Amino acid sequence: MNALLTITSERADDSPITLLQLAGRLDASTVGQLEHALADAHAAGVRAAVIDLSRLTYVSSSGLRVLLSERSAIRKRGGDLFLCALSLSVREVFDMVGFSAIFSLFDSVEVGMEAASILTKTR
Amino acid sequence: MSSRPSIPSDNQGNDAVLTVPASLDHLRLVTNFVAQIASRAGFAPEQVHRIELAVDEACANIILHAYAGQAGGKITTRVHVQPGHRLVITFIDTGKTFDPDEVPQHDPHVDLDNLKVGGLGIFLMRQAMDDVRYEFNVAGSRPDEPATFNRLTLVKHL
Numbered sequence: 001m002n003a004l005l006t007i008t009s010e011r012a013d014d015s016p017i018t019l020l021q022l023a024g025r026l027d028a029s030t031v032g033q034l035e036h037a038l039a040d041a042h043a044a045g046v047r048a049a050v051i052d053l054s055r056l057t058y059v060s061s062s063g064l065r066v067l068l069s070e071r072s073a074i075r076k077r078g079g080d081l082f083l084c085a086l087s088l089s090v091r092e093v094f095d096m097v098g099f100s101a102i103f104s105l106f107d108s109v110e111v112g113m114e115a116a117s118i119l120t121k122t123r
Numbered sequence: 124m125s126s127r128p129s130i131p132s133d134n135q136g137n138d139a140v141l142t143v144p145a146s147l148d149h150l151r152l153v154t155n156f157v158a159q160i161a162s163r164a165g166f167a168p169e170q171v172h173r174i175e176l177a178v179d180e181a182c183a184n185i186i187l188h189a190y191a192g193q194a195g196g197k198i199t200t201r202v203h204v205q206p207g208h209r210l211v212i213t214f215i216d217t218g219k220t221f222d223p224d225e226v227p228q229h230d231p232h233v234d235l236d237n238l239k240v241g242g243l244g245i246f247l248m249r250q251a252m253d254d255v256r257y258e259f260n261v262a263g264s265r266p267d268e269p270a271t272f273n274r275l276t277l278v279k280h281l
Contacts, residue, residue, distance in 0.1 A: 004151065028183040029147035058172075060179045061243035089172050096250045097243060098231025 005030035007037045016047040016079070016120045019113065023055035026063035034063065038070050047079030048116035052109045054085035059093050071103065080104060080119055084112035138203045145186045145196035145216065153200050154178050157212055164204045165281055173251035174210065177277050180244040181214050189218025189273065209253075212277045217269050220259040254278035 005024040011017070018041045026034060041049055049070070071081045084106045086094065094100045106112035141156050143149040158175045166174065182198060190196035199215040229246035248255050256276040263269050 025151075027150060027179055028187065029150045058175075060176060060183065061247055062183060064243055089169075092169070092172070093176065093247070096231070096247060097229065098233075101231075 005033055007033055009037055009040070011041075011044070011046070016045065017050060017113070017116045018044070018046045018048070019050045019052065019109070021052040021055070025058040026056055027058065027060040028062040031062040031066050034066055038066070042073070047074065047077055048082065048120050049074060049079070050082040050084060050109065050112045050116050052084050052112075053090055054087065054109075056090055057087055059090050061097075064093070064097060064099060067103070068099070080116075082106055082112040082116050084109045138201050140199065140201045142197055142199040145190045145198050145218070147183070147186055149198075150179060150182055150186070153182050153198065157200065157202055160202045160204065161210055161279070164206070164210055166210070166279070170279070174212075174277075174279055177248045177251040177255075177279075178212065180248045181212075181275055181277065184244050185214060185216045185218060185275075188221065189216050191219065193218065207281060209278055209280045212279075214275045214277075215268070215272045217272050220273055223257050248277065251279075252277045253280050 003024075005022065005026055007023075008021045010019040010021075020034075020037055020041075022034070024030070038049065067081065067083070074081055081103065083103050085108055086105060091100070094103070094105075104112075104115065106115060139156070139160055141153060143152055154175045157178045158171050161171045161174045162168075178200075182200075185198050186196075196216065196218055201213045201215070203211040203213075205211070223245060226242045226245055229242040231246075245255075254277070256278075258274045258276070260271050261274050262271055
Protein backbone atom coordinates (compact mmCIF):
# COMPACT_ATOMS: atom_id res chain seq x y z
CA MET A 1 0.00 0.00 0.00
CA ASN A 2 1.24 3.43 -0.85
CA ALA A 3 0.99 5.67 2.19
CA LEU A 4 1.05 8.85 0.11
CA LEU A 5 -2.44 8.21 -1.21
CA THR A 6 -5.23 6.05 0.15
CA ILE A 7 -8.40 5.36 -1.79
CA THR A 8 -11.47 3.79 -0.26
CA SER A 9 -14.35 2.67 -2.38
CA GLU A 10 -17.99 2.21 -1.36
CA ARG A 11 -20.75 0.85 -3.55
CA ALA A 12 -24.07 -0.72 -2.69
CA ASP A 13 -24.78 -4.03 -4.45
CA ASP A 14 -25.51 -3.50 -8.14
CA SER A 15 -25.66 0.27 -7.70
CA PRO A 16 -24.60 2.30 -10.76
CA ILE A 17 -23.00 4.78 -8.32
CA THR A 18 -19.63 4.38 -6.62
CA LEU A 19 -18.15 6.62 -3.96
CA LEU A 20 -14.37 6.97 -3.95
CA GLN A 21 -12.67 8.73 -1.06
CA LEU A 22 -9.18 10.02 -1.76
CA ALA A 23 -6.81 11.00 1.04
CA GLY A 24 -3.27 12.28 0.63
CA ARG A 25 -1.45 13.23 -2.52
CA LEU A 26 -2.39 12.56 -6.12
CA ASP A 27 0.77 12.91 -8.21
CA ALA A 28 2.71 10.96 -10.83
CA SER A 29 3.84 8.43 -8.22
CA THR A 30 0.34 7.66 -6.89
CA VAL A 31 -1.95 8.23 -9.87
CA GLY A 32 -1.85 4.54 -10.83
CA GLN A 33 -3.91 3.77 -7.72
CA LEU A 34 -6.71 6.03 -8.94
CA GLU A 35 -6.54 4.50 -12.43
CA HIS A 36 -6.95 1.04 -10.87
CA ALA A 37 -9.90 2.13 -8.74
CA LEU A 38 -11.60 3.71 -11.74
CA ALA A 39 -10.93 0.66 -13.92
CA ASP A 40 -12.57 -1.51 -11.25
CA ALA A 41 -15.59 0.81 -11.26
CA HIS A 42 -15.81 0.56 -15.07
CA ALA A 43 -15.66 -3.21 -14.90
CA ALA A 44 -18.50 -3.20 -12.37
CA GLY A 45 -20.68 -1.14 -14.70
CA VAL A 46 -20.60 2.06 -12.65
CA ARG A 47 -22.03 5.09 -14.45
CA ALA A 48 -21.61 7.72 -11.76
CA ALA A 49 -18.38 8.13 -9.84
CA VAL A 50 -18.69 10.39 -6.81
CA ILE A 51 -15.22 11.35 -5.65
CA ASP A 52 -14.70 12.79 -2.17
CA LEU A 53 -11.66 15.08 -2.37
CA SER A 54 -11.98 16.62 1.10
CA ARG A 55 -8.87 14.81 2.35
CA LEU A 56 -6.89 15.12 -0.86
CA THR A 57 -4.24 17.71 0.00
CA TYR A 58 -2.39 17.86 -3.29
CA VAL A 59 -2.91 17.25 -6.99
CA SER A 60 -0.49 17.63 -9.90
CA SER A 61 -1.03 17.43 -13.67
CA SER A 62 -0.78 13.63 -13.56
CA GLY A 63 -3.91 13.48 -11.40
CA LEU A 64 -5.67 16.13 -13.47
CA ARG A 65 -5.01 14.15 -16.65
CA VAL A 66 -6.60 11.00 -15.23
CA LEU A 67 -9.64 12.90 -13.98
CA LEU A 68 -10.06 14.52 -17.39
CA SER A 69 -9.83 11.27 -19.33
CA GLU A 70 -12.14 9.55 -16.85
CA ARG A 71 -14.67 12.33 -17.24
CA SER A 72 -14.62 11.79 -20.98
CA ALA A 73 -14.88 7.98 -20.70
CA ILE A 74 -17.73 7.92 -18.20
CA ARG A 75 -19.73 10.56 -20.08
CA LYS A 76 -19.53 8.40 -23.20
CA ARG A 77 -21.38 5.76 -21.19
CA GLY A 78 -24.08 8.27 -20.25
CA GLY A 79 -22.64 8.91 -16.81
CA ASP A 80 -20.53 11.55 -15.13
CA LEU A 81 -17.93 12.30 -12.49
CA PHE A 82 -19.02 14.17 -9.37
CA LEU A 83 -16.10 15.81 -7.59
CA CYS A 84 -16.90 16.82 -4.03
CA ALA A 85 -15.50 18.98 -1.24
CA LEU A 86 -12.23 20.08 -2.86
CA SER A 87 -9.60 21.35 -0.42
CA LEU A 88 -8.31 24.88 -0.99
CA SER A 89 -5.00 23.79 -2.51
CA VAL A 90 -6.68 21.34 -4.89
CA ARG A 91 -9.28 23.94 -5.84
CA GLU A 92 -6.49 26.41 -6.61
CA VAL A 93 -4.92 23.99 -9.09
CA PHE A 94 -8.33 23.33 -10.68
CA ASP A 95 -8.79 27.07 -11.07
CA MET A 96 -5.31 27.52 -12.57
CA VAL A 97 -5.95 25.05 -15.41
CA GLY A 98 -9.60 25.92 -15.99
CA PHE A 99 -10.95 22.61 -14.66
CA SER A 100 -13.33 24.33 -12.24
CA ALA A 101 -15.40 25.36 -15.25
CA ILE A 102 -15.40 21.87 -16.81
CA PHE A 103 -16.11 19.52 -13.95
CA SER A 104 -19.26 19.11 -11.91
CA LEU A 105 -18.03 20.27 -8.49
CA PHE A 106 -20.05 19.87 -5.32
CA ASP A 107 -19.56 21.41 -1.89
CA SER A 108 -20.28 18.18 -0.07
CA VAL A 109 -20.41 14.45 -0.72
CA GLU A 110 -24.10 14.44 0.21
CA VAL A 111 -24.95 16.92 -2.56
CA GLY A 112 -22.73 15.04 -5.04
CA MET A 113 -24.42 11.71 -4.20
CA GLU A 114 -27.82 13.31 -4.65
CA ALA A 115 -26.84 14.65 -8.10
CA ALA A 116 -25.42 11.26 -9.08
CA SER A 117 -28.62 9.58 -7.96
CA ILE A 118 -30.73 11.93 -10.09
CA LEU A 119 -28.52 11.33 -13.12
CA THR A 120 -28.65 7.54 -12.86
CA LYS A 121 -32.46 7.59 -12.47
CA THR A 122 -33.08 9.87 -15.42
CA ARG A 123 -30.70 8.32 -17.97
CA MET B 124 25.25 39.94 -9.30
CA SER B 125 22.75 42.17 -11.09
CA SER B 126 24.81 41.87 -14.26
CA ARG B 127 24.21 38.11 -14.20
CA PRO B 128 20.59 37.35 -14.95
CA SER B 129 21.20 33.61 -14.96
CA ILE B 130 22.17 31.37 -12.05
CA PRO B 131 25.03 32.96 -10.12
CA SER B 132 27.46 30.14 -10.77
CA ASP B 133 30.18 31.86 -8.75
CA ASN B 134 28.07 31.51 -5.65
CA GLN B 135 27.55 27.79 -5.50
CA GLY B 136 28.83 27.45 -1.95
CA ASN B 137 25.55 28.62 -0.44
CA ASP B 138 23.35 26.41 -2.58
CA ALA B 139 21.56 23.32 -1.36
CA VAL B 140 22.04 20.41 -3.74
CA LEU B 141 20.26 17.08 -3.93
CA THR B 142 20.93 14.32 -6.48
CA VAL B 143 18.46 11.45 -6.71
CA PRO B 144 17.82 8.55 -9.10
CA ALA B 145 15.28 9.61 -11.73
CA SER B 146 12.38 7.51 -10.47
CA LEU B 147 8.90 8.44 -9.30
CA ASP B 148 9.76 6.99 -5.88
CA HIS B 149 11.98 10.01 -5.35
CA LEU B 150 9.51 12.67 -6.46
CA ARG B 151 8.33 13.43 -2.94
CA LEU B 152 11.89 13.66 -1.63
CA VAL B 153 12.71 16.42 -4.12
CA THR B 154 9.48 18.37 -3.56
CA ASN B 155 9.98 18.17 0.23
CA PHE B 156 13.58 19.30 -0.08
CA VAL B 157 12.69 22.42 -2.06
CA ALA B 158 9.51 23.17 -0.05
CA GLN B 159 11.44 23.21 3.22
CA ILE B 160 14.00 25.64 1.83
CA ALA B 161 11.23 27.84 0.38
CA SER B 162 9.46 27.94 3.77
CA ARG B 163 12.64 28.92 5.56
CA ALA B 164 13.30 31.59 2.92
CA GLY B 165 10.03 33.26 3.93
CA PHE B 166 7.51 32.18 1.29
CA ALA B 167 3.90 31.98 2.52
CA PRO B 168 2.31 28.49 2.59
CA GLU B 169 0.27 29.09 -0.58
CA GLN B 170 3.42 30.17 -2.42
CA VAL B 171 5.28 27.13 -1.07
CA HIS B 172 2.45 24.99 -2.51
CA ARG B 173 2.94 26.60 -5.92
CA ILE B 174 6.70 26.09 -5.77
CA GLU B 175 6.17 22.46 -4.75
CA LEU B 176 3.79 21.97 -7.68
CA ALA B 177 6.30 23.42 -10.16
CA VAL B 178 9.09 21.23 -8.77
CA ASP B 179 6.83 18.18 -8.98
CA GLU B 180 5.95 18.92 -12.61
CA ALA B 181 9.59 19.59 -13.52
CA CYS B 182 10.82 16.32 -12.00
CA ALA B 183 7.91 14.24 -13.30
CA ASN B 184 8.62 15.53 -16.83
CA ILE B 185 12.31 14.62 -16.50
CA ILE B 186 11.51 11.14 -15.15
CA LEU B 187 8.67 10.31 -17.54
CA HIS B 188 9.86 12.06 -20.70
CA ALA B 189 13.58 12.96 -20.61
CA TYR B 190 14.63 9.57 -19.23
CA ALA B 191 11.44 7.74 -20.27
CA GLY B 192 12.16 4.62 -18.27
CA GLN B 193 15.87 4.56 -19.14
CA ALA B 194 17.77 3.06 -16.19
CA GLY B 195 20.50 4.88 -14.29
CA GLY B 196 19.28 8.44 -14.91
CA LYS B 197 19.80 11.05 -12.23
CA ILE B 198 18.30 14.43 -11.40
CA THR B 199 20.34 17.05 -9.61
CA THR B 200 18.32 19.79 -7.94
CA ARG B 201 20.10 22.93 -6.85
CA VAL B 202 18.34 25.58 -4.77
CA HIS B 203 19.75 29.05 -4.48
CA VAL B 204 18.20 31.58 -2.10
CA GLN B 205 18.83 35.25 -2.60
CA PRO B 206 17.58 36.43 0.80
CA GLY B 207 14.63 38.80 0.60
CA HIS B 208 14.72 38.62 -3.17
CA ARG B 209 14.11 35.31 -4.88
CA LEU B 210 14.47 31.56 -5.00
CA VAL B 211 16.24 29.99 -7.97
CA ILE B 212 15.82 26.25 -8.53
CA THR B 213 17.75 24.39 -11.23
CA PHE B 214 17.31 20.82 -12.35
CA ILE B 215 20.02 19.03 -14.26
CA ASP B 216 19.45 15.85 -16.22
CA THR B 217 21.20 13.99 -19.03
CA GLY B 218 18.08 12.58 -20.67
CA LYS B 219 16.48 13.32 -24.03
CA THR B 220 16.06 16.89 -25.13
CA PHE B 221 12.80 18.32 -26.39
CA ASP B 222 11.46 21.56 -27.78
CA PRO B 223 9.13 23.14 -25.20
CA ASP B 224 7.50 25.11 -28.02
CA GLU B 225 6.50 21.85 -29.71
CA VAL B 226 4.52 20.68 -26.67
CA PRO B 227 0.82 21.45 -27.23
CA GLN B 228 -0.04 24.51 -25.16
CA HIS B 229 -2.73 24.06 -22.57
CA ASP B 230 -5.40 26.72 -22.84
CA PRO B 231 -7.74 26.94 -19.83
CA HIS B 232 -10.35 28.74 -21.93
CA VAL B 233 -10.81 26.26 -24.78
CA ASP B 234 -14.05 24.55 -25.67
CA LEU B 235 -14.48 22.26 -22.69
CA ASP B 236 -15.14 18.99 -24.43
CA ASN B 237 -12.27 19.48 -26.84
CA LEU B 238 -9.73 20.07 -24.12
CA LYS B 239 -6.46 18.31 -24.88
CA VAL B 240 -4.42 16.94 -22.03
CA GLY B 241 -1.01 17.88 -23.41
CA GLY B 242 1.15 20.55 -21.88
CA LEU B 243 -0.60 20.66 -18.52
CA GLY B 244 2.61 20.20 -16.55
CA ILE B 245 4.51 22.95 -18.35
CA PHE B 246 1.46 25.20 -18.12
CA LEU B 247 1.28 24.68 -14.34
CA MET B 248 4.99 25.38 -13.97
CA ARG B 249 4.64 28.65 -15.85
CA GLN B 250 1.58 29.61 -13.81
CA ALA B 251 3.24 28.78 -10.51
CA MET B 252 6.62 30.43 -11.09
CA ASP B 253 7.83 33.86 -12.22
CA ASP B 254 10.31 32.47 -14.73
CA VAL B 255 10.78 29.07 -16.38
CA ARG B 256 13.76 28.54 -18.63
CA TYR B 257 14.93 25.47 -20.53
CA GLU B 258 18.48 24.99 -21.78
CA PHE B 259 19.62 21.89 -23.63
CA ASN B 260 23.03 20.38 -24.36
CA VAL B 261 24.77 22.68 -21.91
CA ALA B 262 28.51 22.00 -21.74
CA GLY B 263 29.63 21.11 -18.23
CA SER B 264 32.39 23.32 -16.84
CA ARG B 265 32.92 21.89 -13.35
CA PRO B 266 34.29 18.52 -12.23
CA ASP B 267 30.95 17.56 -10.65
CA GLU B 268 28.99 18.28 -13.83
CA PRO B 269 28.31 15.89 -16.71
CA ALA B 270 30.03 16.69 -20.03
CA THR B 271 26.71 17.87 -21.44
CA PHE B 272 23.36 18.16 -19.73
CA ASN B 273 19.92 19.72 -19.81
CA ARG B 274 19.09 22.49 -17.37
CA LEU B 275 15.69 23.73 -16.30
CA THR B 276 15.62 26.88 -14.20
CA LEU B 277 12.62 27.98 -12.12
CA VAL B 278 12.56 31.38 -10.44
CA LYS B 279 10.15 32.63 -7.77
CA HIS B 280 10.32 36.13 -6.35
CA LEU B 281 9.59 36.72 -2.70
